Amino acid sequence: MKLTALSIKKDFPRAGRTSNFFTAVRETDFELCSGQMIVITGRSGSGKSTLLNMLAGLLKPSAGKVLLDGTDVYSLGDRALSMLRNRFIGLIPQSNTALNSLTVLENVVLPTVLYSPAEPPCERAQALLAQLGLGLMPGEKPGALSGGELRRLCVARALISQPGLVLADEPTAGLDDENTLSVLSLLRKSADDGAGVLVVTHEKEAERFADSVFTMNAGLLSR
Numbered sequence: 142m143k144l145t146a147l148s149i150k151k152d153f154p155r156a157g158r159t160s161n162f163f164t165a166v167r168e169t170d171f172e173l174c175s176g177q178m179i180v181i182t183g184r185s186g187s188g189k190s191t192l193l194n195m196l197a198g199l200l201k202p203s204a205g206k207v208l209l210d211g212t213d214v215y216s217l218g219d220r221a222l223s224m225l226r227n228r229f230i231g232l233i234p235q236s237n238t239a240l241n242s243l244t245v246l247e248n249v250v251l252p253t254v255l256y257s258p259a260e261p262p263c264e265r266a267q268a269l270l271a272q273l274g275l276g277l278m279p280g281e282k283p284g285a286l287s288g289g290e291l292r293r294l295c296v297a298r299a300l301i302s303q304p305g306l307v308l309a310d311e312p313t314a315g316l317d318d319e320n321t322l323s324v325l326s327l328l329r330k331s332a333d334d335g336a337g338v339l340v341v342t343h344e345k346e347a348e349r350f351a352d353s354v355f356t357m358n359a360g361l362l363s364r
């Protein structure tokens with residue numbers, strides 16, 4: 142599986158200033174392949190999330206293309222794009238999201254039941270939760286979890302389908318050292334098992350898990 146970005150950039154409109162747009166990500170080429178873990182570090186506001194969201198099929202670039210195994214992601218209609226994301230991309234969003242009407246376990250298996258009548262992989266979900274220190278919490282509601290516990294729920298949910306690509310936006314935000322290590326180890330293991338993994342973070346610790354490290358600086362990606 143290969144995710145390719147060709148000359149993508151993102152401008153945001155900016156009201157009431159001299160220039161009427163602001164370039165959050167400057168023209169960028171990028172490639173993520175199976176089995177590879179790439180870490181992008183950079184200061185807050187440098188454009189990391191904007192880049193990741195464009196790669197994830199969530200934010201249309203102002204110019205350029207995102208290709209998933211050759212398919213032009215933004216040429217697809219809403220439903221086709223949603224299905225493609227669900228099938229191939231495990232996303233850890235920058236902000237924690239979970240449905241409070243469902244239990245922790247139900248939230249984790251949610252991606253596997255959205256477009257498929259198959260039985261949810263509850264054993265795998267339970268194993269992931271245990272690896273993330275949430276083994277005793279499958280029946281809780283997300284509202285009862287701490288910020289760090291919720292973060293780890295998002296990690297388990299992103300990995301449940303064993304997606305070909307994992308896109309992680311600050312996956313260790315708000316975690317202590319021990320949980321930071323378990324999350325980074327799980328992401329590394331996903332890459333070793335064949336996924337292409339992208340982590341954007343300002344956590345220095347992540348760099349030693351990576352096959353390659355890039356830096357984002359004022360919208361410019363460099364080695």
Ligand SMILES: Nc1ncnc2c1ncn2[C@@H]1O[C@H](COP(=O)(O)OP(=O)(O)O)[C@@H](O)[C@H]1O
Nearest residue numbers: 153154165183184185186187188189190191192
């Ligand atoms: N929807 C938006 N509208 C306008 N500006 C935005 C929007 N999203 C992000 N930005 C701006 O783009 C820049 C990069 O943001 P972001 O990609 O979130 O950075 P990072 O993830 O590295 O902290 C910031 O200056 C931010 O304010």
Ligand SMILES: [Mg+2]
Nearest residue numbers: 189190191235
């Ligand atoms: Mg960000």
